[in-house]
Amino acid sequence: MNYEIRKTKNEYYIYSQSSKILTPSKNPLKTKSEKHAKILIREIKKRLKLDSHSILNLTLFSQNLSKIDKIEISKKIFKVLENDYVLFRNFNDKLLIKDMNNKFGAFIRDFSLEFNLPLQVQTGFITKVKNKNDKFANWLENLDNDRFTALFKLASISDSIILSYFFIKKKIRCKRFFKLVNIEYNYQQQRWGLLDEHKESDNYFLKAIQNINLFLKITNNL
Structure with missing residues (x-):
């Protein structure tokens, strides 16, 4: 599966098949830097979501906090x-x-x-x-x-x-x-x-x- 990073103002969004990747709470997954977004794509491909201390999991945890x-x-x-x-x-x-x-x-x-x-x-x-x-x-x-x-x-x-x-x-x-x-x-x-x-x-x-x-x-x- 191919992923793409798109910058909007000062935030970076990850797209898959022209759709934004969402967090479990249905918010767009976004980062403050391209470096962060690239790390997330790499970990998504490696399926590291189950590792509670991966950058992907930490990011999702943070962005899901209410x-x-x-x-x-x-x-x-x-x-x-x-x-x-x-x-x-x-x-x-x-x-x-x-x-x-x-x-x-x-x-x-x-x-x-x-x-x-x-x-x-x-x-x-x-x-x-x-x-x-x-x-x-x-x-x-x-x-x-x-x-x-x-x-x-x-x-x-x-x-x-x-x-x-x-x-x-x-x-x-x-x-x-x-x-x-x-x-x-x-x-x-x-x-x-x-x-x-x-x-x-x-x-x-x-x-x-x-x-x-x-x-x-x-x-x-x-």
Whole structure:
């Protein structure tokens, strides 16, 4: 099947047999750049829609978001934040706890100061995050669909809103993000070794992070 990119004003649309490609919500699939459109065509041909972290899937997810969708997903985001991975030390290994404190401490402090949230290591108890007037809730509400999608997808694979926030703010790069969300896992690997199935899982996880990073770049013309 042949595909064609047509530019209208500052937006690019993908056509197949003279008809616009539509999202599941029946809106025209559009991009801000020709590069983004070309990637979508390539992934459509490869049938990558089922990969939840492909550029195609991320784009469709973003463009399908309604206000109601964002409200419901925001509830999930708050839940992840209440149980954020970087806040928990539910083990007794002193070396690992020290390493996590060193690597996560600045992020916890800066996130707490940015949004005036009383984050507590070990309990992760948050008193203000459910307040609709809270700074984080307001920031989240005003986030554009593309960054909202990236935050949610990153949080879903990392169990950390805090690290995901700093990722989309360009304070953490892909490989560092991968290492940070796998500190405990990598610590165990050093002790017990790395199995082949773990390598495959690691590769998929890193690829997902890289795809989300690329999605952020091409949707913001970076």
